[in-house]
Amino acid sequence: MTLNPPPSQQTSHSPRRIPNRRVLIVGNYCHDVLIQNGSVVAETLGGAASFISNVLDSSSVSCDLVSKVGHDFRYEVTHSPIVAPEKETTVFEAYFDLGIDGIGHADRVLKRVSACDPILPSDIPDSRFDFGMAVGVGGEILPETLEKMVEICDVVAVDIQALIRVFDPVDGAVKLVDLKESGFYHILHRIGFLKASSDEALFMDVEQMKHLCCVVVTNGEKGCRIYHKDDEMTVPPFLAKQVDPTGAGDSFLGGLIVGLVEGLTVPDAALLGNLFGSITVEHIGQPKFDLMMLQKVKDEVQRRKKQCNISSSHNNDHNEFHERLSPARFSCVDSQLQPKLLVNGHSCDDRSL
Numbered sequence: 001m002t003l004n005p006p007p008s009q010q011t012s013h014s015p016r017r018i019p020n021r022r023v024l025i026v027g028n029y030c031h032d033v034l035i036q037n038g039s040v041v042a043e044t045l046g047g048a049a050s051f052i053s054n055v056l057d058s059s060s061v062s063c064d065l066v067s068k069v070g071h072d073f074r075y076e077v078t079h080s081p082i083v084a085p086e087k088e089t090t091v092f093e094a095y096f097d098l099g100i101d102g103i104g105h106a107d108r109v110l111k112r113v114s115a116c117d118p119i120l121p122s123d124i125p126d127s128r129f130d131f132g133m134a135v136g137v138g139g140e141i142l143p144e145t146l147e148k149m150v151e152i153c154d155v156v157a158v159d160i161q162a163l164i165r166v167f168d169p170v171d172g173a174v175k176l177v178d179l180k181e182s183g184f185y186h187i188l189h190r191i192g193f194l195k196a197s198s199d200e201a202l203f204m205d206v207e208q209m210k211h212l213c214c215v216v217v218t219n220g221e222k223g224c225r226i227y228h229k230d231d232e233m234t235v236p237p238f239l240a241k242q243v244d245p246t247g248a249g250d251s252f253l254g255g256l257i258v259g260l261v262e263g264l265t266v267p268d269a270a271l272l273g274n275l276f277g278s279i280t281v282e283h284i285g286q287p288k289f290d291l292m293m294l295q296k297v298k299d300e301v302q303r304r305k306k307q308c309n310i311s312s313s314h315n316n317d318h319n320e321f322h323e324r325l326s327p328a329r330f331s332c333v334d335s336q337l338q339p340k341l342l343v344n345g346h347s348c349d350d351r352s353l
């Protein structure tokens, strides 16, 4: 199975005179508040856009980012957001001891307790991009926003969480609606990739969606599965000591896009996604990737590309790429340095909870 990137969505803009910019990320930054046993254990920068740009910046893949925050936004970020002075920044509270939430997470309940403004088509630059990423967290991406993205980007990757989340009017608890009822369904034949966690995948018909685009379903410590037309395959995970699952799916998507920008096949790019996802769960908040690890990963990506150019039979063989990436991955910072550990929702020093 090769699962090469789907052909360009570009229709009406060729011939091009100006080279495309690389990647456009659209989604709001947010403040994440992690709560356990009634106490706040951490407050961090969140939002899929922040985790993804962290992976892209660390991998030297240039990106533009469109995000809105309120007057109270409290983090220094490389890609400045649009500030809506009258509004507050989107805030998510993640409760790690309240059982199963409305979207099936066994390890945390997620509540959106404040919401910044949506991102409008006019907030997005009129340039062309190789890849677009629609990665909202709090309902900020509108159907017309996604429509603009598919117009200006050759390939668009969408995180389903940007499309199917609804929020309880009383306490902000996150719930999901079926993709067909999301208001975005009519645009989905124009996207390249749809990423969903295994919980979220229950809210779409994978068998149908895989004929519209490449569907990637992530499954925590089990890695991910890719579906495209009549092909499907599992992409193996990397070992990790989970501290906090927040942002794993976002970093996964960042790694996938880095791989695609580098010209890897979809399964190889997804392996890179698994790698960045596995590192992210070992951190609270944004992971800081070790420079040596990043260099080793870059070297392995270049090696893999050369190898695939020489022999197409390597396309199907993940084992070697996985084996070569594993030691690179373990050269990164020890997770024990994290201040407060949450393992599958429980404190590391009290796993019997």
Ligand SMILES: Nc1ncnc2c1ncn2[C@@H]1O[C@H](COP(=O)(O)OP(=O)(O)OP(=O)(O)O)[C@@H](O)[C@H]1O
Pocket (backbone or CB within 6 Å): 196, 197, 198, 217, 218, 219, 220, 221, 222, 223, 224, 237, 238, 239, 240, 241, 242, 245, 246, 247, 248, 249, 250, 252, 273, 274, 275, 276, 277, 278, 281
């Ligand atoms: N415990 C783990 N061990 C190893 N890899 C993991 C683990 N958890 C996540 N990953 C990696 O990260 C990817 C994304 O994780 P997951 O399926 O939990 O996404 P998600 O539910 O969208 O995450 P989140 O909503 O927390 O950002 C997985 O496909 C896997 O490659």
Ligand SMILES: O[C@H]1[C@H](O)[C@@H](O)[C@H](O)[C@@H](O)[C@H]1O
Pocket (backbone or CB within 6 Å): 030, 031, 032, 045, 046, 047, 048, 049, 051, 092, 110, 137, 161, 246, 247, 248, 249, 250
């Ligand atoms: O920072 C996190 C992260 O981006 C998660 O992927 C998302 O599900 C949460 O809503 C957000 O608070």
